[in-house]
Amino acid sequence: MKNNLKLPRIIGHRGLCAYAPENTLASIQKARELGLLWFEVDVRLTRDDVVMLFHDETLERTSNGKGLFRERSLDEIKQLDAGSWFLPKFSKEVIPTLEEVLEFCGKLKININLELKLEDKSEERLCALVLKEVRKSKLNYSTSFLLSSFSLEILKKLKILDSEIPLGWNRENWSEEDLFLVSGLKPYSLHYPADVLTADRILEIKSKGIAVLAYTVNTKSEADRLFAMGVESVFSDSISSL
Numbered sequence: 001m002k003n004n005l006k007l008p009r010i011i012g013h014r015g016l017c018a019y020a021p022e023n024t025l026a027s028i029q030k031a032r033e034l035g036l037l038w039f040e041v042d043v044r045l046t047r048d049d050v051v052m053l054f055h056d057e058t059l060e061r062t063s064n065g066k067g068l069f070r071e072r073s074l075d076e077i078k079q080l081d082a083g084s085w086f087l088p089k090f091s092k093e094v095i096p097t098l099e100e101v102l103e104f105c106g107k108l109k110i111n112i113n114l115e116l117k118l119e120d121k122s123e124e125r126l127c128a129l130v131l132k133e134v135r136k137s138k139l140n141y142s143t144s145f146l147l148s149s150f151s152l153e154i155l156k157k158l159k160i161l162d163s164e165i166p167l168g169w170n171r172e173n174w175s176e177e178d179l180f181l182v183s184g185l186k187p188y189s190l191h192y193p194a195d196v197l198t199a200d201r202i203l204e205i206k207s208k209g210i211a212v213l214a215y216t217v218n219t220k221s222e223a224d225r226l227f228a229m230g231v232e233s234v235f236s237d238s239i240s241s242l
């Protein structure tokens with residue numbers, strides 16, 4: 001499959017998390033309402049190996065649950081309130097499964113960057129389950145998905161299971177070794193914190209045919225600086241200032 005991805009300049013972060021609780025259907029709805037065509041969300045496994053949207057390893061910050069996400073079953077996770085921590089009016093918001101989210105994306109006609117999160121050694125299972133949902137969904141397989149992770153291990157597993165789906169490697173910092181480390185992977189993109197990017201670094205990555213994305217960018221001046229240097233897209237919590 002030829003690479004058919006065409007990313008917009010702004011990708012909503014965790015849905016569009018300045019306006020609604022992150023990684024919920026309300027946050028995705030908000031991204032679409034405000035005109036975005038792509039958003040990023042974080043996915044991880046429950047105890048019974050269901051792929052759901054959730055950022056943190058633990059439940060406390062963005063739900064009324066306690067302890068490790070991975071130690072709870074789908075049924076237990078579905079009991080949680082995932083919205084009151086953000087604003088009382090979101091108290092009915094629940095943590096969605098990836099299956100529910102992909103169905104919602106089909107209705108909204110919005111595309112998705114799935115960031116795979118994992119703290120144990122279940123890479124094979126997480127990757128296989130994510131790809132199963134992606135293939136089952138009605139979204140356009142070659143133009144509607146970007147799969148990303150901070151874990152190179154996860155990206156390599158995805159590549160083995162599916163040599164064609166576009167991949168993005170999330171980096172916590174700049175490293176001269178990055179291009180060497182991804183030479184066999186042929187990712188679509190590398191994703192950096194905005195403040196580590198320079199024009200030279202961006203040029204070097206783009207010269208290998210790899211796009212550069214930046215996170216998390218919430219001001220117009222910073223977004224303009226990055227686009228002028230050749231950044232393809234920025235992850236943003238809010239579009240009001242962009």
Ligand code: G3P
Binds near residue numbers: 148170
């Ligand atoms: O994928 C970009 C960004 O989401 C990575 O950081 O912690 O928000 O998942 P984080």
Ligand code: MG
Binds near residue numbers: 040041042
């Ligand atoms: Mg993320």
